[in-house]
Amino acid sequence: MTPRPATEPVTGLVAELVGGLTDIVGAEHVLVDADVRATYEVDWTRRYRGSCAAVVRPGSTAEMAAVLRRCTELDITAVPQGGNTGLVGGGVPRSGAGAPAVVVSTLRLTSLGPVDVGAAQVTLGAGVTLAAWRDHARAAGLDAPIDFAARDSATIGGAIATNAGGSRVVRFGTMRQQVMGLEAVLADGSVIGSLSGLPKETVGIHLPSLLSGSEGTLAIVTAARLRLVPWYRRTITAMIAVADLDDAVTLLGRLRGTVGSLDAVELVLPEALELVAAHVGSTPPVSATGAGAFVLVDCAAHDDPSDELTAVLGDAAEVLDAAVTTEGPAREHLLIFRDRITEAINAAGVPFKLDVAVPVGRLAELLEVAHRSIDRHGGRLVPFGHLAEGNVHLNVLDPGDPTAIADEVLGAVAAMGGTISAEHGVGIAKTPWLHLVRTPAELATMSAVKHALDPTGTLNPGVLQPAT
Ligand code: 2HG
Numbered sequence: 402m403t404p405r406p407a408t409e410p411v412t413g414l415v416a417e418l419v420g421g422l423t424d425i426v427g428a429e430h431v432l433v434d435a436d437v438r439a440t441y442e443v444d445w446t447r448r449y450r451g452s453c454a455a456v457v458r459p460g461s462t463a464e465m466a467a468v469l470r471r472c473t474e475l476d477i478t479a480v481p482q483g484g485n486t487g488l489v490g491g492g493v494p495r496s497g498a499g500a501p502a503v504v505v506s507t508l509r510l511t512s513l514g515p516v517d518v519g520a521a522q523v524t525l526g527a528g529v530t531l532a533a534w535r536d537h538a539r540a541a542g543l544d545a546p547i548d549f550a551a552r553d554s555a556t557i558g559g560a561i562a563t564n565a566g567g568s569r570v571v572r573f574g575t576m577r578q579q580v581m582g583l584e585a586v587l588a589d590g591s592v593i594g595s596l597s598g599l600p601k602e603t604v605g606i607h608l609p610s611l612l613s614g615s616e617g618t619l620a621i622v623t624a625a626r627l628r629l630v631p632w633y634r635r636t637i638t639a640m641i642a643v644a645d646l647d648d649a650v651t652l653l654g655r656l657r658g659t660v661g662s663l664d665a666v667e668l669v670l671p672e673a674l675e676l677v678a679a680h681v682g683s684t685p686p687v688s689a690t691g692a693g694a695f696v697l698v699d700c701a702a703h704d705d706p707s708d709e710l711t712a713v714l715g716d717a718a719e720v721l722d723a724a725v726t727t728e729g730p731a732r733e734h735l736l737i738f739r740d741r742i743t744e745a746i747n748a749a750g751v752p753f754k755l756d757v758a759v760p761v762g763r764l765a766e767l768l769e770v771a772h773r774s775i776d777r778h779g780g781r782l783v784p785f786g787h788l789a790e791g792n793v794h795l796n797v798l799d800p801g802d803p804t805a806i807a808d809e810v811l812g813a814v815a816a817m818g819g820t821i822s823a824e825h826g827v828g829i830a831k832t833p834w835l836h837l838v839r840t841p842a843e844l845a846t847m848s849a850v851k852h853a854l855d856p857t858g859t860l861n862p863g864v865l866q867p868a869t
């Protein structure tokens with residue numbers, strides 16, 4: 402690194418940075434205008450924001466390497482950003498950060514490799530969206546194993562960085578399980594990884610595992626070799642009203658034991674159903690009378706899975722009411738009551754989000770704790786999530802004292818054997834509570850790995866690090 406005189410004005414440094422980046426990617430891909438930078442500087446919920454000196458958009462791995470090398474040389478921090486759908490403040494500049502930062506956007510890394518049908522794999526650029534992954538796979542008769550509501554904007558790189566989950570985890574696992582290989586750039590510009598996608602290989606540390614969930618703090622992923630799964634064209638979807646969370650969990654057990662085509666088992670609590678119904682101006686397809694929870698079940702198979710699901714629902718005493726639909730507009734209508742909850746929440750205010758998971762048998766207890774805490778500290782709870790993984794998104798609108806709510810809820814989650822982040826990541830939002838789920842020895846290990854890969858602290862500072 403070239404030492405800089407301590408007195409050098411920041412403006413001089415920024416000019417040097419912009420000049421250097423322009424040499425690498427061209428002026429049209431170094432965004433310095435405040436209005437243009439603005440959308441990269443705030444997260445989707447509007448809770449997290451900061452400012453950057455520039456947004457740089459490398460168009461290849463070689464350009465990414467040169468960009469990061471330049472940032473490291475100039476002592477500028479780099480905040481990687483994909484579709485900017487993150488919910489924990491990990492993809493936007495930190496507010497009040499001392500050193501100037503650049504946002505490194507992966508959105509130009511959109512290469513779609515040929516689908517390898519025999520291997521059921523494909524190589525994609527980090528900036529490819531989940532929807533494009535799905536469409537590309539389907540054009541070859543296969544499918545993408547990961548899906549969630551932000552599919553049109555969320556990128557492969559971001560999904561790897563946060564080890565994203567979504568609705569199909571019950572069948573295929575999280576993003577980490579889909580990464581057969583990857584290519585990534587370290588802060589010093591070294592390119593690491595492999596895209597050959599070998600299902601069997603034991604030669605030491607598995608880089609895809611190390612980097613999945615590392616939130617852009619160790620390296621920036623530029624491309625990935627991803628698993629594909631069969632495209633099950635026949636679907637049946639049901640929204641089921643049950644009396645309470647314990648009944649929802651009993652139903653989950655029945656489904657797991659008997660329905661081989663199970664693709665998603667999602668959870669919508671009454672407060673969330675009410676909010677999304679008002680937002681989309683439509684009545685939910687099931688009767689809410691006496692219902693304490695709604696379970697959304699998706700089954701998908703090569704042959705019609707209807708009998709398999711309806712047989713279970715017909716026998717289950719927990720089912721108070723159910724709306725069942727196969728493909729087409731009726732299914733789309735049903736799915737909006739799950740897919741559009743986040744949007745409905747955002748339309749109602751700036752939410753405080755706690756993405757937590759507990760063993761499924763303790764979900765009822767978790768909701769009681771959350772309600773009691775919010776009664777004490779103020780706010781409106783909008784809970785929903787992924788029943789199969791015990792993963793609830795506790796969204797709080799107008800929180801009176803968000804820190805007190807987080808202290809109580811996350812403390813209780815940890816005591817139940819749960820986690821403070823199930824699929825959104827830690828970002829900067831959860832750093833004060835990392836100690837609840839990681840021991841001092843584990844935190845020291847994480848910090849040693851960070852230091853080994855990014856000794857200059859260039860990549861995504863503040864993210865995934867215990868708050869001091
Ligand atoms: C979902 O499950 C996403 O739809 C977003 O993880 C959750 O808005 C949220 O809290």
Ligand code: ZN
Nearest residue numbers: 567786794824
């Ligand atoms: Zn989710």
